Amino acid sequence: MTKKEAFKYRDKAAELENLVAQLQDPDIQIDEATKLHTAGLKLIAELETYLKQAEVEVRRHVAHE
Amino acid sequence: MDERLVFGVSDFVAYLNQTLEIAYPYVTIEGELANFRVSKNRWVYFDLKDDDSSVKFFGTVYALPGPLEEGMVVRVSGNPRLHNLYGFSVNVQTITPVGEGTLRRAADLLAAKLQAEGLFAPERKRALPYPPQRLALITAGESAAYADFLKILNARWRGLEVDHYDVQVQGEPAVGQIVAAIAAANAAAQVPDVLVITRGGGSADDLAAFSTEQVTRAVAASRVPTLVAIGHEVDVSLAELAADQRASTPSNAAELLTPDRGVVLRQLEELRNDLGRGLTRLVATRKDWLISERRELDRGLQTAYQTAQSRLEIARRLLSAYDPTTALRRGYAIIRETNGEIIKRTMHLQPGQVVELTLSDGTATATIETVRKS
Numbered sequence: 001m002t003k004k005e006a007f008k009y010r011d012k013a014a015e016l017e018n019l020v021a022q023l024q025d026p027d028i029q030i031d032e033a034t035k036l037h038t039a040g041l042k043l044i045a046e047l048e049t050y051l052k053q054a055e056v057e058v059r060r061h062v063a064h065e
Numbered sequence: 066m067d068e069r070l071v072f073g074v075s076d077f078v079a080y081l082n083q084t085l086e087i088a089y090p091y092v093t094i095e096g097e098l099a100n101f102r103v104s105k106n107r108w109v110y111f112d113l114k115d116d117d118s119s120v121k122f123f124g125t126v127y128a129l130p131g132p133l134e135e136g137m138v139v140r141v142s143g144n145p146r147l148h149n150l151y152g153f154s155v156n157v158q159t160i161t162p163v164g165e166g167t168l169r170r171a172a173d174l175l176a177a178k179l180q181a182e183g184l185f186a187p188e189r190k191r192a193l194p195y196p197p198q199r200l201a202l203i204t205a206g207e208s209a210a211y212a213d214f215l216k217i218l219n220a221r222w223r224g225l226e227v228d229h230y231d232v233q234v235q236g237e238p239a240v241g242q243i244v245a246a247i248a249a250a251n252a253a254a255q256v257p258d259v260l261v262i263t264r265g266g267g268s269a270d271d272l273a274a275f276s277t278e279q280v281t282r283a284v285a286a287s288r289v290p291t292l293v294a295i296g297h298e299v300d301v302s303l304a305e306l307a308a309d310q311r312a313s314t315p316s317n318a319a320e321l322l323t324p325d326r327g328v329v330l331r332q333l334e335e336l337r338n339d340l341g342r343g344l345t346r347l348v349a350t351r352k353d354w355l356i357s358e359r360r361e362l363d364r365g366l367q368t369a370y371q372t373a374q375s376r377l378e379i380a381r382r383l384l385s386a387y388d389p390t391t392a393l394r395r396g397y398a399i400i401r402e403t404n405g406e407i408i409k410r411t412m413h414l415q416p417g418q419v420v421e422l423t424l425s426d427g428t429a430t431a432t433i434e435t436v437r438k439s
Contacts, residue, residue: 016358023365026372031371040362044355051352058344 009050016043078149085145092155093142094120095163101135109157113141124157131175131278138164161438168269172276176303179278184285191290193310196256196323199226201250201289203243206231210265210296210315217319221326228257234264239274247283259322260289262304263315266296275302284308296320393425411438 004015023033072080096113103109109126111133112119120368122141133139143157162171179185206229218225230246233239243262250260262284264275274280275295284291285307293305294312305311312318385391389399400408401421408414414436422429 012355014234016362020358020361020365023362025368028369030369030373033366037362037366040358044359044362047351047355051348055348055352058341058348061341061344 009047012043012047012050016040019043030061070378071209075149078147078222081147083261085147089145091142091158092145093140094155095138096120098133098135098137098139101133108367113139121152121154122157123154124160124329128157128160130160130162131171132178133160133162134170134174137162137167137170139167165269168273172300172303175276175278175281176324178305179281179285179307185279189285189309191309193290193292193322194258194318196222197225199228199255199257200322201228201230201253201260202256203230203232203250203260203262205234206262208234209227210234210263214261214263214294214315214319217316218323221319222323223326226257228253228255235267235271235274237248240277240279243274243280247280247287251288257289260287260291261294261318261322262308263294263312263318264296265315269300272300272302275304277303280304281307292318292322301355390425393423399423411436 019036022028023036023040028036094129096115099112099119100111101111103126107126109122109124109129111122114120114124122143124143140161140163141155141157142159143155145153145155162168163276181187193201201331202211202214204214211229215227216228228250230248230250232242232436234243247260247262250257262275264272266272272295275293281303284293284304290310292310293302293308294310294315294317295302295305296314301311310321312321393399399422401423402408402413403419403421405421408420414420414433416433416435418433420431420433
């Protein structure tokens with residue numbers, strides 16, 4: 001895991017957390033909520049892909065020891 | 066007696082000394098120490114005596130093996146001489162305490178002196194490098210101690226540089242050789258990380274060199290940290306007390322200096338497993354987090370929809386409550402003047418007035434016949 005990737009993960013994760021927090025605002029507008037939800041799903045997909053790759057990498061590391 | 070043989074006093078002294086030099090150039094005398102005194106921190110005077118006789122001795126403090134005490138049995142070697150003013154004495158070369166009691170007493174006195182000087186103080190002890198990269202080994206090359214030390218060292222650890230200083234570890238030359246080896250190791254071009262002085266067990270006599278003042282001081286003065294291991298069972302030598310660390314045997318010295326490779330490899334293996342587990346756990350934790358974020362996200366959107374929906378419902382109900390057509394459907398009608406103004410009270414009506422009626426499904430025109438106020 002390079003430094004750049006680690007940072008990217010951290011940034012995206014923070015963005016997702018922020019987005020979920022915004023969604024919890026009781027005065028949020030529906031279209032705004034829908035927009036946030038869509039953006040959240042996109043972030044989740046990216047993070048999932050990243051973690052899956054990381055998992056493969058980890059397995060490879062552990063197996064090679 | 067030959068009458069011609071009359072000496073002047075100085076001639077006699079010279080003649081006698083010459084004779085002594087030929088007949089007894091070097092004597093060793095053993096006896097009990099008496100009248101021991103040191104002058105100007107440099108000159109030493111004492112007598113050796115037995116039940117019947119007493120002999121005078123003269124020497125320097127440098128010949129002393131350590132602190133001495135009246136009544137000790139010592140063996141003194143030196144040159145007998147007749148001094149031109151002070152009479153007969155033996156010029157001292159070496160003094161060696163002998164006899165178990167004397168040796169012990171001499172050792173105790175020396176130990177007390179060096180202790181008082183702080184040579185054995187715990188705060189002087191330095192930590193040895195673990196493991197060292199380069200060590201100086203001072204011991205007899207032919208000894209079992211040498212072989213044992215290297216065997217254990219190599220079994221436990223590799224890649225250590227060992228500079229061996231071959232010395233005698235007992236007998237007369239031992240002290241000088243050991244002191245010289247300590248100095249040489251300290252002055253070496255590639256200074257070792259640690260200095261190991263070792264020998265196997267032996268009798269008190271065999272181990273004597275390691276309790277001499279010279280060796281003990283050299284160990285204490287070594288800039289390179291020291292490990293002294295003299296195999297024995299009861300007494301600890303003074304050199305060991307002065308060392309930064311002591312070991313019980315040559316093998317034990319090797320054990321103290323180096324970790325066991327096998328143990329280190331096992332620890333590394335465990336660390337590697339932990340590392341793998343840690344990495345796997347990290348990814349698993351992040352995946353769990355992502356799943357919970359996904360749930361939150363969905364819940365957030367759902368809540369937003371539900372909130373909007375329930376607000377809509379409230380608005381709808383309010384709207385319908387205020388909707389005038391609802392009332393018209395129930396049978397009410399709106400009465401307007403012909404100009405369209407709504408009439409809410411009887412005071413605005415009079416008989417014969419034409420009004421417009423609005424009902425749920427249409428309008429009508431009517432004429433007021435009578436007005437009654439209720």
